[in-house]
Amino acid sequence: MKKSKLLALILAAAMVITAGGCGFTGSSGGTAASGTEQTASSGAASSDTITVYDTNEIRTMVQWAASDTNSFTILNNVSEGLYRLNAKHEPEPALAQDCKISDDKLTYTFTLRDGLKWSNGTSLTAKDFVFSWLKQMSADATNGYSFIMTDYIVNGEEYLAGKAKAEDVGVKALDDKTFEVKLKQPTPYFIRLTTLPMFFPLNEEFVKSKGDKYGLDAGSMIYCGPYVLTSYDPASGSVMKKNDSYWDAANVKVPNVKVRIIKEQATALNAYKAGELSRVILSSSDVPAMKSSPEFSSNNEFRTTYLQFNLTDKTLSNKNIRTALGYAIDRKTLADAILSDGSAPATGLIPNYMYGNGKETFRELNGDITAFDAAKAKEYWDKGVKELGSVPTLTLLTEDDSVTKTVATYLQSEFKKNLGIDVKIDSKTKKARNQLMDNNNFQMAITAWGADYDDAMTYMDLWTNGTPYRGSYKSDTYNGLIADAKKQTDDEKRLQDMLTAEKLLVVNDAVVSPLFYRGSAYLTKPNVKNLVTHPFGAPIEFKYASLN
CATH class of the missing domain: 3.90.76.10 (Dipeptide-binding Protein; Domain 1)
Incomplete structure (x- = not known):
């Protein structure tokens, strides 16, 4: 599973070091009329420094x-x-x-x-x-x-x-x-x-x-980017100042940048209210109270959270069972009402706004291939149960972070409501969950992938190696499509290979069931402009930012 280590990057932006103004077509963002009493801003904003934070130490x-x-x-x-x-x-x-x-x-x-x-x-x-x-x-x-x-x-x-x-x-x-x-x-x-x-x-x-x-x-490095490090402490954070030797220094407008390590979201929100942070990520519970603030925005990332089915499991090897579980999930309610953080319901494996052909996105070209249909869910479930000979027992493997546990609990309730089944939740640390999946010791699991670059291939070639982590999926047809796409010199034919492959993976073979595209909701100080977070690849950009 050569790409498993990329899960830490995802390279899509971090949940905490997140920023607004995503410029890709259709990016979400919101502001409300000024003067609302819900605004969280207080404290003096710095005139020469942008300060953001992360929850984990710099490795x-x-x-x-x-x-x-x-x-x-x-x-x-x-x-x-x-x-x-x-x-x-x-x-x-x-x-x-x-x-x-x-x-x-x-x-x-x-x-x-x-x-x-x-x-x-x-x-x-x-x-x-x-x-x-x-x-x-x-x-x-x-x-x-x-x-x-x-x-x-x-x-x-x-x-x-x-x-x-x-x-x-x-x-x-x-x-x-x-x-x-x-x-x-x-x-x-x-x-x-x-x-x-x-x-x-x-x-x-x-x-x-x-x-x-x-x-x-900081002294054991030299730099060629917009900034140089002036101090670096893995546990407390980093301080950067403008690099006067940078070729485009004239267009770097913010003199100083700080990245603090703050592990508790409540602590970060208090620091933002005190004027110590330029931006803060909001928890789902904070969103309703802050949504009408002029400092509120949200954005989607190129990161898909999905159900991975284990095709070697006796129950999940049944395609009708897998299809039933996919149809049983109301993803719009999950994204809008349960998460309520800027996330969007997944309508396919490839996220909204990822590159397609230059005129339409990949998602627009392939349409909605993931849907909620309670009647179809029950129909496929009954077929699967008949083929198995009895009602199966199912366990959902998940990480123990609060967001994933919330998603797991919601899925459990959907399966109960729409299929009449009781699914057990097995909550583990990320390391333990990954180990169980690597060892082929799971039925279905909540996992995710974030794009490293703006092309569907960053997702599509994950399922070509047949590893347990990817459900032990082995398809000569799928592998052939991806292999052809990788060597194809005709861009239109290459795109068609990947469009067909996505439908094969999600619909025809029901190997994965996409759940939502991760989003972030946050508050940003009014004096901070153009602080950009990329939905894929390396995250936050200070180069384009400015301070009023």
């Missing part, structure tokens, strides 16, 4: 070891890749000024900007990308992300396995300003991948001079 600042959202939040703002996501979540030239793609779509030639500098004054060159990318494709990388390069780059897998030399890998510095990448197969979203922290450059001389102390504190 590492070592780029090839980082795999969590907390670390990526910092890395994304003190560093940068060839391309960067703009305020509309589209990749635009960053350290690279342009890119030329060969006719066969296998060779990418990036030209770096003139005069790029590291924060210590050292010139930033194409060799810094070669060094960084080779390290990410080597045994040195401990973040579980080697595949995000080796899957695509010529001889990347062989290099990781020790079967190819560095000079044989498809990453070359043709000169100081020209970086060439050779791919094994056409990859339409490759440019978007270069916005992720794993693809950021590293200065070989500096990294090697620090040895095993690299990344341990």
Whole structure:
């Protein structure tokens, strides 16, 4: 299950370090007339500092070891890749000024900007990308992300396995300003991948001079992004200031940024009310009282929570039973009334607003393939029970966090109301739940996936390896569709492969039952503008923000 470690990223934005103004078409957000008594604002707002928070400690600042959202939040703002996501979540030239793609779509030639500098004054060159990318494709990388390069780059897998030399890998510095990448197969979203922290450059001389102390504190790093670290404490947070050596420093408007670690939501809300935070995430229970505040907004993320069925289980191997369970869930009530946090009911595996063909989103193109229908649920359930010979006993495996437990309790009530069955809830820590799923010791489980990049493939290829975590799903038809999509040079045919594959996975084979697309509700101080959170990839962006 090579991609399981990505669950920590999801790279969609963190639930706590979240921001508004999602620029993708159809993003949700809300304000109300000013003067309402529900507003939570009080305390003086800073004129030169944005302060946000996260609930978990920052695990590492070592780029090839980082795999969590907390670390990526910092890395994304003190560093940068060839391309960067703009305020509309589209990749635009960053350290690279342009890119030329060969006719066969296998060779990418990036030209770096003139005069790029590291924060210590050292010139930033194409060799810094070669060094960084080779390290990410080597045994040195401990973040579980080697595949995000080796899957695509010529001889990347062989290099990781020790079967190819560095000079044989498809990453070359043709000169100081020209970086060439050779791919094994056409990859339409490759440019978007270069916005992720794993693809950021590293200065070989500096990294090697620090040895095993690299990344341990602010002084053991150099920077090429909008900000530099001035202090870094994994337990308490980080402080950043504007990087005057950054190529686009003239467009970085906020001088200082703080990321605090606050583990309790109530504590964070109090800090926001006291003027100590620029933004705060709201719990579902807080939303009704705050929804009419002019400081309230919400947004959806490219993250789908779904039921994963275990196809090797005696009961769940029955397709009619799986289909019945999917039809029995009223997802609109779950999202709007139970969660009430900006989440949206899932109408398919691929979230709303993800890229489709440039004119319509993937979801618009494939339509609603997940639905609530109590009558159909009972019809399929009765068929399944007849085939099994008796009414089965079902257990739902779930994590022990409050949101997931709330969702599990709701599903339990839906199954009781619409199918007349009592489903047991087995609540475990995330680690224990993952272990049970990896060991094929579950019937059905609530799990989720967040997009790493804006393309349906970030979801679709998860079910090609037949692992227990993905329900032990094995389909030559499905695998064939995904394999063709990965090598397809015709974008229309590639898209059709994935549209067909989603319907096969969700409807025809009923392997998963999508529940909701995660959202966030929050309050933002009136003086903070354009603080952007991406619904996929590296999370919060301070570069585009400003303070009134």
